[in-house]
Amino acid sequence: xxxxxxxxxxxxxxxxxxxxxxxxxQIKPGTxxxxxxxxxxxxxxLLKVMLELHPTITGNVTFFGETYQTAKSRIGYVPQRGSVxxxxxxxxxxxxxxxxxxxxxxxxxxxxxxxxxxxSALKEMKMQDYANRQISQLSGxxxxxxxxxxxxxxxxxxxxxxxxxxxxxxxxxxxxMETLKMLKESGKTVMVVHHDLQTVEEYFDQVLLLNKKxxxxxxxxxxxxxxxxxxxxxxxxxxxxxxx
Amino acid sequence: MFSFLSYNAQSVLFSTFLLGMAAGVIxxxxxxxxxxxMSDALSHAALPGVVLGFTILGEKxxxxxxxxxxxxxxxxxxxxxxxxxxSRVKEDAAMGIVLSxxxxxxxxxxxxxxxxxxxxxxxxDSFIFGQAASMVSKDVWTMMTVAIIVLLLxxxxxxxxxxxxxxxxxxxxxxISTAGMNVLYMATLVLVIVVGIQAxxxxxxxxxxxxPSVSARYWTESFKIMVLLSxxxxxxxxxxxxxxxxxxxxxxxxxxxVVTAASVFLISLFLGSKKGLAVVFFQQKKQRKxxxxxxxxxxxxx
Amino acid sequence: xxxxGWILLTASLVGLSCGLIGVLLILRRMAMMADAIxxxxxxxxxxxYLITRELTGIHMLIGAVIAGLITAIVIQWLxxxxxxxxxxxxxxxxxxxxxGVILIATKVGNAHLDVKHTLMGxxxxxxxxxxxVPLLGSIPEAVVLLTAVLVxxxxxxxxxxxxxxxxxxxxxxxxxLGIPVILMHYLFMSLVSLTTVAAFDxxxxxxxxxMLITPAAAAYLWTDRLSFLFLLSSIFGxxxxxxxxxxxxxxxxxxxGAMAFSTGIIFxxxxxxxxxxxxxxxxxxxxxxxxxxxxxx
Numbered sequence: 027x028x029x030x031x032x033x034x035x036x037x038x039x040x041x042x043x044x045x046x047x048x049x050x051x052q053i054k055p056g057t058x059x060x061x062x063x064x065x066x067x068x069x070x071x072l073l074k075v076m077l078e079l080h081p082t083i084t085g086n087v088t089f090f091g092e093t094y095q096t097a098k099s100r101i102g103y104v105p106q107r108g109s110v111x112x113x114x115x116x117x118x119x120x121x122x123x124x125x126x127x128x129x130x131x132x133x134x135x136x137x138x139x140x141x142x143x144x145x146s147a148l149k150e151m152k153m154q155d156y157a158n159r160q161i162s163q164l165s166g167x168x169x170x171x172x173x174x175x176x177x178x179x180x181x182x183x184x185x186x187x188x189x190x191x192x193x194x195x196x197x198x199x200x201x202x203m204e205t206l207k208m209l210k211e212s213g214k215t216v217m218v219v220h221h222d223l224q225t226v227e228e229y230f231d232q233v234l235l236l237n238k239k240x241x242x243x244x245x246x247x248x249x250x251x252x253x254x255x256x257x258x259x260x261x262x263x264x265x266x267x268x269x270x
Numbered sequence: 271m272f273s274f275l276s277y278n279a280q281s282v283l284f285s286t287f288l289l290g291m292a293a294g295v296i297x298x299x300x301x302x303x304x305x306x307x308m309s310d311a312l313s314h315a316a317l318p319g320v321v322l323g324f325t326i327l328g329e330k331x332x333x334x335x336x337x338x339x340x341x342x343x344x345x346x347x348x349x350x351x352x353x354x355x356x357s358r359v360k361e362d363a364a365m366g367i368v369l370s371x372x373x374x375x376x377x378x379x380x381x382x383x384x385x386x387x388x389x390x391x392x393x394x395d396s397f398i399f400g401q402a403a404s405m406v407s408k409d410v411w412t413m414m415t416v417a418i419i420v421l422l423l424x425x426x427x428x429x430x431x432x433x434x435x436x437x438x439x440x441x442x443x444x445x446i447s448t449a450g451m452n453v454l455y456m457a458t459l460v461l462v463i464v465v466g467i468q469a470x471x472x473x474x475x476x477x478x479x480x481x482p483s484v485s486a487r488y489w490t491e492s493f494k495i496m497v498l499l500s501x502x503x504x505x506x507x508x509x510x511x512x513x514x515x516x517x518x519x520x521x522x523x524x525x526x527x528v529v530t531a532a533s534v535f536l537i538s539l540f541l542g543s544k545k546g547l548a549v550v551f552f553q554q555k556k557q558r559k560x561x562x563x564x565x566x567x568x569x570x571x572x
Numbered sequence: 573x574x575x576x577g578w579i580l581l582t583a584s585l586v587g588l589s590c591g592l593i594g595v596l597l598i599l600r601r602m603a604m605m606a607d608a609i610x611x612x613x614x615x616x617x618x619x620x621y622l623i624t625r626e627l628t629g630i631h632m633l634i635g636a637v638i639a640g641l642i643t644a645i646v647i648q649w650l651x652x653x654x655x656x657x658x659x660x661x662x663x664x665x666x667x668x669x670x671x672g673v674i675l676i677a678t679k680v681g682n683a684h685l686d687v688k689h690t691l692m693g694x695x696x697x698x699x700x701x702x703x704x705v706p707l708l709g710s711i712p713e714a715v716v717l718l719t720a721v722l723v724x725x726x727x728x729x730x731x732x733x734x735x736x737x738x739x740x741x742x743x744x745x746x747x748x749l750g751i752p753v754i755l756m757h758y759l760f761m762s763l764v765s766l767t768t769v770a771a772f773d774x775x776x777x778x779x780x781x782x783m784l785i786t787p788a789a790a791a792y793l794w795t796d797r798l799s800f801l802f803l804l805s806s807i808f809g810x811x812x813x814x815x816x817x818x819x820x821x822x823x824x825x826x827x828x829g830a831m832a833f834s835t836g837i838i839f840x841x842x843x844x845x846x847x848x849x850x851x852x853x854x855x856x857x858x859x860x861x862x863x864x865x866x867x868x869x
Contacts, residue, residue: 113358124741130734356854358849375832398691476662481666
């Protein structure tokens with residue numbers, strides 16, 4: 027099976043520090059991969075580098091065998107929640123519709139069909155009742171669900187999410203993971219920068235341990251081992267109780 | 271130095287030197303507090319106060335005008351805070367609003383004042399671009415006194431300033447009142463501004479607070495040296511700029527001070543020993559060479 | 573049209589254009605960048621004069637746009653070199669503005685520019701400087717210029733409405749969707765420069781800032797819909813022009829100063845009294861406990 031994503035020899039710096047060194051990996055379609063690693067390991071940077079939001083020093087990235095520019099319409103991105111001004115005059119439906127702007131193109135307005143699509147994406151995330159709500163009136167978890175709906179509306183084949191579960195309530199976490207699972211089962215590929223080691227095994231079938239370079243990558247059951255985790259986190263982790 | 275100038279001219283130069291030093295110091299504090307443009311808003315907000323100080327007395331009394339300036343500047347600071355904390359309007363917009371609205375009010379009042387008997391045209395107008403030449407000895411003394419007070423406060427409380435700017439929550443834990451330091455900071459900032467505007471003018475005062483402190487960053491990593499250099503650069507800009515402005519008749523002082531400070535900045539930007547572009551360029555060249563060496567060694571080993 | 577009529581029309585056009593641009597300034601958090609550009613266009617105008625020896629509209633416009641773009645570019649460059657955003661703005665605009673003032677004050681090339689004029693505008697002269705326009709007759713040059721700029725601003729905002737929305741709200745997503753975020757940024761800076769210089773003659777540099785920021789900020793406190801923001805901001809801009817003019821006539825004082833001050837009055841009223849986001853409304857809602865409605869069966 028042709029890999030959905032190939033990363034070769036990628037290295038990148040952030041403010042004079044090298045955060046990614048010689049990163050190599052391939053992602054197969056239909057997988058739900060978590061990217062984990064300690065703070066400063068380069069996880070967010072990796073995402074940004076792949077989406078050409080951050081420059082590389084070396085290496086290249088291919089999607090479905092093509093460059094990012096040609097494959098763009100098949101890729102969906104859910105950035106970290108904190109990066110947006112929630113006082114912006116827009117409602118939930120509008121935010122989701124924004125995800126379609128790339129497809130709508132220059133000089134055209136969103137039509138009914140786009141609004142419908144946005145609405146159904148909201149329905150997927152059970153946010154349809156909040157369609158006309160100004161976004162500052164939404165809770166953190168609701169905002170996250172709107173962001174995910176926006177990515178869903180893009181109908182992508184490959185999704186990147188940056189810490190989608192950070193600071194959300196239990197209901198939202200469940201809703202998000204259900205959606206991601208549904209995406210995987212319909213043949214899409216999902217990569218998630220994840221912050222919580224406790225839930226990696228439960229939620230993800232593949233894991234990529236990153237600390238400036240790829241420490242280990244593969245099926246969670248085989249790769250998410252004590253040794254690999256220790257290698258990735260250096261001495262910064264303390265085990266509480268036995269790992270199953 | 272400058273012995274060929276009159277006594278008055280010498281004292282004016284000395285006072286702008288001191289002012290520049292004080293501005294440089296407070297400016298570096300403002301930089302680390304991430305409030306560089308606040309000084310711009312406050313300088314503009316001072317204008318109505320200056321004019322009011324004049325209209326109330328009917329004559330130019332620098333002391334009263336300074337009090338007026340301080341009052342409206344502080345009012346402006348308060349409004350910016352209030353707008354920012356009680357509404358969706360963000361800080362940059364709040365600053366822009368106070369800056370322009372207060373300045374507009376100042377211009378309205380200025381038009382009045384210029385019609386009053388004794389409305390000494392150049393007296394008030396000189397607050398817009400600064401006119402050190404119109405300073406009389408009382409003004410000079412006021413400026414020098416304030417500058418010295420500010421510099422003293424800095425020296426005496428240096429370590430408190432340092433920790434307050436770097437890590438206010440930690441400072442609180444050490445027992446340093448951050449509220450008190452904030453008040454002190456605002457007070458000294460406003461003081462420097464209202465005293466400095468007669469030399470630099472309301473529009474460009476912010477420059478004397480911002481430019482020297484940023485220039486200092488290119489020469490050192492030590493906070494203490496940065497503040498010192500900032501004072502030096504500010505003082506030199508104040509003095510040299512004032513001197514240059516006396517060359518032509520009626521040339522405003524402010525722009526010359528700013529251009530002097532900017533020249534110092536450009537020199538620091540390119541040649542500064544710590545982060546100057548020239549230094550960085552050569553450093554990167556060295557880095558690249560050593561990386562290539564490492565790569566080559568690795569390839570040989572494989 | 574009467575003398576006062578022309579002045580009011582000119583000021584209203586300023587209020588309109590600035591009100592529209594101001595909305596994007598507020599949302600993109602570029603209020604201080606607008607302040608910077610409104611100062612540096614002075615240097616642009618002076619340089620344009622030195623090169624072309626003309627003080628006519630089109631040369632000023634070009635000089636202003638170039639100055640505005642250079643300002644934005646240099647500020648960006650300084651910032652990527654590690655200088656804080658605010659400080660970068662402060663360094664660039666004060667220096668360029670100071671150079672402009674020096675060039676004028678030292679009468680380099682005998683510029684007939686008056687610094688006070690460019691700072692504060694001279695709207696009272698507007699009705700006198702006229703050009704011939706086919707079909708309409710003799711119209712003040714400033715009105716023609718401002719109308720042209722308004723048309724451009726309206727067109728650019730409407731044509732790229734959704735792109736403005738998304739690049740202001742979430743530039744990272746916009747970039748990932750293929751929208752040229754940086755290009756739009758500089759397009760916007762050019763619009764700001766254009767609007768600023770067109771308004772110069774009427775209200776001068778400093779007051780343009782008031783017109784650019786304050787009506788939009790006031791509107792921001794009334795509505796959650798972007799389209800209404802544009803509408804309300806324009807209305808507030810025009811209102812400030814009218815209130816300012818009549819206040820200045822009544823008090824016999826600077827018209828541009830009064831207009832700037834009027835934007836502040838409107839803002840204060842909005843800040844305190846807006847039912848949605850005003851201070852009083854928030855105060856009241858905090859005191860009233862949630863009302864429950866009881867069904868009577």
